[in-house]
Amino acid sequence: MLVLLGLMLPLGMLGQPPPLEKVKIASGGHIVHFLPLDLAVAKGFFTSNGLDAEIIQLQSGTPTAQALISKQVDFSLNSIDHAFKAAVQGKDDLRMVCLLNRLPGMTLVVDSRLKDTVKSIPDLKGRSLAVTSRGSATHMVLASLLHRAGVNIADVTLVEVKPPTFAAALENKQIAGGIALDPFASVLVQQGKLEVLADLNTLRDAEKYLGGPYNQAGVMTRQDVIDSKPQLVKKVVAAHVAALKWMLDHSPQEIADALPPEVIGSDKAQYVRVVEKLKEFYSPDGQIIPEGVQNVYRSMKQAGALAADVELNPEKFFLNRDWSSAGADKKVAQTKHVPLNLVIILIAALGLGAVIILLKKKPLKVY
Helix, strand or coil: CHHHHHHHHHHHHHCCCCCCEEEEEEECCCCHHHHHHHHHHHCCHHHHCCEEEEEEECCCHHHHHHHHHCCCCCEEEEECHHHHHHHHCCCCCEEEEEECECCCCCEEEEEHHHCCCCCCHHHHCCCEEEECCCCCHHHHHHHHHHHHCCCCHHHCEEEECCHHHHHHHHHCCCCCEEEECCCHHHHHHHCCCEEEEEECCCHHHHHHHHCCCCCCEEEEEEHHHHHHCHHHHHHHHHHHHHHHHHHHCCCHHHHHHCCCHHHHCCCHHHHHHHHHHCCCCECCCCCCCHHHHHHHHHHHHHHCCCCCCCCCCHHHHECCCCHHHHHHHHHHHHHCCCCHHHHHHHHHHHHHHHHHHHHHHCCCCCC
16 A cells, blocks of 8 residues: 555656646747847747747738737737837837847948048938838937937938838939848948948947937737736746847857748848847847837937827836746746656655565565
């Protein structure tokens, strides 16, 4: 009986690991802004935090934010400006809970054929300048750069140019320059076709031209999710923070090696060069910078993305917490399940103990 009990006790402790919690996250595609998400998937950081993450890839920030607002997903990767825009439309429950990008990750450039006449930002007055679209982050950043240089956004002509067509628009003289994104910006600069006026991939230029950090993309959720599922929020944040910290300890080459082809594209060497350029771009810890949020809010005003009479409290739309306990649930769950090798040892020990007790009670007869 004791031997049987010794077998049953450890086996009963085996149990089954808890099921992974399902979560849907909307992303705007495999772009460098969202690299921490792609890395969290590739390195298994969602799984290690108890999550079964379904990543829904959409075309841009607007449909991503709309998916969050309409509750098709509980998390999205967006700039905090989408929370401000939603609030103006009566949906004031979007919150950023983890910062991915502490800089705009953009470059203000000018056609190298104009380098003798356009040497600084004020010289852009009266020129045609590229933004990805009106009301976009590129539009807002351009407005801030011009405003701080004493130029009104109305004093330039905005031309909507998607990143892959930037080179063609430049060659055809549709634009004199504008906001360019990587990897296209880096390639054109290397080819000598563009001159850099402000490199907003660096902390130095962000301080010089924008007055400090600029909270570009981060993990967004709704206030009802924070209220009803705080542990889920912790786990999602923990997965992204794990990716951000992993990036700090690994080279651009190692980062590229960890990602699948659909993320890095066909030119791996170019991807490595872009990640190297963006080493200051990513948040080191996921903590949201209040000054960076204020800079986004100001840029929206300057670009006309928020009406002059709209007054919001930017600090209402983000939540900074110490998410270091996010993995606590995982650790507790793990302690409930005894590893197999320990089970075998316990079985052997309890079985041997039972045999010894039986031998003491009834000495073995030798015939």
